[in-house]
Amino acid sequence: MATIVDVAKAxxxxxxxxxxxxxxKRAKEGELARRVLDAARALDYVPNSAARNLRKSESxxxxxxxxxxxxxxxxxxxxxxxxxxYQHGYSHxxxxxxxxxxxxxxxxxxxxxxxxxxxxxxATELGSAWLKPYAERYPIVQxxxxxxxxxxxxxxxxxxxxxxxxxxxxxxxxxxxxxxISSENRYSSTALRVKGYRDALEHAxxxxxxxxxxxxxxxxxxxxxxDAAVSLLSLDERPTALFCIxxxxxxxxxxxxxxxxxxxxxxxxVVGFDDVxxxxxxxxxxxxxxxxxxxxxxxxxxxxxxxxxxxxxPRQIQLPHRLTVRESSGLRRHTLDLTVERPSSx
Amino acid sequence: MATIVDVAKAxxxxxxxxxxxxxxKRAKEGELARRVLDAARALDYVPNSAARNLRKSESxxxxxxxxxxxxxxxxxxxxxxxxxxYQHGYSHxxxxxxxxxxxxxxxxxxxxxxxxxxxxxxATELGSAWLKPYAERYPIVQxxxxxxxxxxxxxxxxxxxxxxxxxxxxxxxxxxxxxxISSENRYSSTALRVKGYRDALEHAxxxxxxxxxxxxxxxxxxxxxxDAAVSLLSLDERPTALFCIxxxxxxxxxxxxxxxxxxxxxxxxVVGFDDVxxxxxxxxxxxxxxxxxxxxxxxxxxxxxxxxxxxxxPRQIQLPHRLTVRESSGLRRHTLDLTVERPSSx
DNA sequence: GATGCTTGTGAAAACGATTACCGAGCGTCA
DNA sequence: TGACGCTCGGTAATCGTTTTCACAAGCATC
Numbered sequence: 001m002a003t004i005v006d007v008a009k010a011x012x013x014x015x016x017x018x019x020x021x022x023x024x025k026r027a028k029e030g031e032l033a034r035r036v037l038d039a040a041r042a043l044d045y046v047p048n049s050a051a052r053n054l055r056k057s058e059s060x061x062x063x064x065x066x067x068x069x070x071x072x073x074x075x076x077x078x079x080x081x082x083x084x085x086y087q088h089g090y091s092h093x094x095x096x097x098x099x100x101x102x103x104x105x106x107x108x109x110x111x112x113x114x115x116x117x118x119x120x121x122x123a124t125e126l127g128s129a130w131l132k133p134y135a136e137r138y139p140i141v142q143x144x145x146x147x148x149x150x151x152x153x154x155x156x157x158x159x160x161x162x163x164x165x166x167x168x169x170x171x172x173x174x175x176x177x178x179x180x181i182s183s184e185n186r187y188s189s190t191a192l193r194v195k196g197y198r199d200a201l202e203h204a205x206x207x208x209x210x211x212x213x214x215x216x217x218x219x220x221x222x223x224x225x226x227d228a229a230v231s232l233l234s235l236d237e238r239p240t241a242l243f244c245i246x247x248x249x250x251x252x253x254x255x256x257x258x259x260x261x262x263x264x265x266x267x268x269x270v271v272g273f274d275d276v277x278x279x280x281x282x283x284x285x286x287x288x289x290x291x292x293x294x295x296x297x298x299x300x301x302x303x304x305x306x307x308x309x310x311x312x313x314p315r316q317i318q319l320p321h322r323l324t325v326r327e328s329s330g331l332r333r334h335t336l337d338l339t340v341e342r343p344s345s346x
Numbered sequence: 347m348a349t350i351v352d353v354a355k356a357x358x359x360x361x362x363x364x365x366x367x368x369x370x371k372r373a374k375e376g377e378l379a380r381r382v383l384d385a386a387r388a389l390d391y392v393p394n395s396a397a398r399n400l401r402k403s404e405s406x407x408x409x410x411x412x413x414x415x416x417x418x419x420x421x422x423x424x425x426x427x428x429x430x431x432y433q434h435g436y437s438h439x440x441x442x443x444x445x446x447x448x449x450x451x452x453x454x455x456x457x458x459x460x461x462x463x464x465x466x467x468x469a470t471e472l473g474s475a476w477l478k479p480y481a482e483r484y485p486i487v488q489x490x491x492x493x494x495x496x497x498x499x500x501x502x503x504x505x506x507x508x509x510x511x512x513x514x515x516x517x518x519x520x521x522x523x524x525x526x527i528s529s530e531n532r533y534s535s536t537a538l539r540v541k542g543y544r545d546a547l548e549h550a551x552x553x554x555x556x557x558x559x560x561x562x563x564x565x566x567x568x569x570x571x572x573d574a575a576v577s578l579l580s581l582d583e584r585p586t587a588l589f590c591i592x593x594x595x596x597x598x599x600x601x602x603x604x605x606x607x608x609x610x611x612x613x614x615x616v617v618g619f620d621d622v623x624x625x626x627x628x629x630x631x632x633x634x635x636x637x638x639x640x641x642x643x644x645x646x647x648x649x650x651x652x653x654x655x656x657x658x659x660p661r662q663i664q665l666p667h668r669l670t671v672r673e674s675s676g677l678r679r680h681t682l683d684l685t686v687e688r689p690s691s692x
Numbered sequence: 693g694a695t696g697c698t699t700g701t702g703a704a705a706a707c708g709a710t711t712a713c714c715g716a717g718c719g720t721c722a
Numbered sequence: 723t724g725a726c727g728c729t730c731g732g733t734a735a736t737c738g739t740t741t742t743c744a745c746a747a748g749c750a751t752c
Binding site: 693694695696697699701704706707708711712713717719720721722 | 723724725726727728729730731732733734735736737738739740741742743744745746747748749750751752
Binding site: 349350351361362365366369371393394395396397398399400401402 | 707708709710711
């Protein structure tokens with residue numbers, strides 16, 4: 001491994017000059033600069049980043065905290081983050097926190113240790129006041145979830161408005177008894193979607209029945225969507241539409257409906273959220289709210305880069321979502337010719 | 347930020363002593379050691395890792411190269427890697443290479459720059475001789491895919507044997523015309539599964555028809571599985587069973603079969619591979635070969651840690667796979683009561 | 693010709709840890 | 723008693739950069 005000293009010797013100048021030429025603090029023109037550049041190339045010189053980091057006390061590493069990479073929603077965001085980071089010459093360090101606070105704190109400790117310059121948090125839960133001290137001292141961006149009580153920059157979609165649109169869509173189809181399959185987690189997205197659900201009903205002058213609000217387990221699992229749907233659809237006055245706050249819950253809900261011998265969307269309409277899971281693999285194709293996951297990640301990283309550079313950045317970015325109406329709701333006419341399953345004989 | 351000097355001052359000793367106590371090179375008992383420990387705690391001292399890395403010329407970072415985190419198969423492996431790394435105090439850098447060689451080389455450059463101590467490669471393609479120089483100089487482990495021509499340690503399942511088992515299963519059900527939906531990629535797993543397919547047929551004295559071997563696109567997409575199935579099942583003597591080298595291909599194949607008005611498994615049996623995609627969400631549940639993804643990742647990381655420590659490690663680890671028979675093949679009696687879709691009217 | 697300003701360069705001081713080397717103290721044994 | 727070995731702890735070198743500071747040269751101005 002050639003060091004800067006070797007390059008200086010080969011170029012016949014001091015290390016200071018080498019450093020300056022290589023870092024662009026001097027014109028790269030001129031005889032001496034050329035000698036330096038040639039020597040560096042000839043020796044295949046690459047700066048030692050530990051030394052540079054030590055001297056400059058920075059790391060060019062950013063922390064990514066997410067509950068679980070296995071969840072494709074986060075994986076898509078991650079890939080946006082990764083691309084942006086790569087383009088800006090930053091590396092990222094990934095931590096699957098499983099939403100466990102001790103893990104989160106452990107990895108945020110890297111900020112303190114100067115092993116990382118900033119962080120992107122993917123699944124901040126409400127009530128994360130413990131984050132404040134970190135947010136005050138280090139550049140941090142929240143991605144897709146955020147806690148309004150902790151004033152940290154964030155990028156997300158407008159979950160509230162999206163929920164209103166879903167409800168408009170369902171009510172526009174004539175549905176009056178609409179259930180929601182929510183989740184036990186403490187995400188802002190969950191709270192906002194449920195709030196949108198309630199407000200939309202109230203605004204339309206429809207009753208908000210607590211019976212129609214079902215909380216699946218925190219992990220958005222298929223099974224919990226299934227169970228929730230079975231329980232909602234077994235009510236005496238069963239809902240004719242289900243708004244599920246995630247696609248997997250929705251897919252589970254469709255399976256649950258079938259289990260009860262109900263046709264989707266004939267007997268019950270189902271809407272999901274995210275449009276990232278296999279929403280168009282199986283019939284009926286899922287009506288869902290699409291989020292620009294990749295871009296959410298990409299923008300979050302750019303925001304962080306801005307913060308790292310000491311720039312003033314907007315505290316909040318909302319990216320456009322999109323309600324895509326497919327077969328599991330509406331499109332009633334069309335679905336007649338589609339491969340909509342008949343109830344099983346079980 | 348407290349430094350080691352501050353701790354030394356507070357404890358009334360030299361920095362050497364502080365370093366030794368904190369690194370366990372001296373007994374932690376005794377009056378002086380206690381003073382050091384107390385001082386470190388009081389000052390909230392955390393060693394600066396850039397300084398440590400510079401001095402020890404190591405980074406405690408390992409590189410993870412994979413084509414795409416968005417693919418749940420890789421995501422599961424990654425989570426095993428992450429857990430093991432975390433336990434051993436290593437960080438990992440993730441790079442979505444998209445199988446593009448320039449990206450792979452760019453990130454492996456971090457080894458040269460001493461920004462990383464080793465690497466785990468997730469999707470080495472056959473013909474990766476360019477990897478040799480890296481493998482000779484740095485600790486590298488291949489995970490799930492490997493190139494037999496480059497002698498690098500690797501962990502995977504026994505793809506060949508798994509393919510034989512799949513074929514045994516299908517032939518045991520009486521199938522004689524079996525097609526395979528393979529892929530255009532250059533992975534060893536693909537080659538081995540196809541070889542298993544051929545060998546099994548030959549061994550059973552059945553003809554190997556090139557018409558029955560279909561190569562879907564490199565990315566294992568749903569659509570390419572669909573298209574491949576449509577083309578295979580449109581043959582005059584259509585196969586009665588399809589072995590798909592990935593679950594998503596298999597799900598696509600099932601959809602394709604339905605498109606043609608064929609019943610799965612009544613008219614055509616379908617088997618997948620991986621058991622990671624939603625194999626039990628939709629009817630018919632998918633028969634597939636399960637891989638212990640999490641453990642593959644975990645073991646790969648442990649192997650790398652061994653290599654980093656200069657230990658002798660096995661060059662190859664094969665973890666057990668498991669063929670899980672579900673509805674999409676066999677279990678014919680049961681499937682009669684299941685929600686198997688009737689052909690659509692399209 | 694003295695002065696001030698700009699520009700380019702080198703010497704050397706950081707950055708914060710680990711560790712080679714050395715000397716002091718102590719116990720043991722011939 | 724003296725030689726020897728062992729442990730313990732301090733001093734200082736070291737890792738490879740970046741950056742401050744000082745100096746010298748070149749040039750214009752008075």
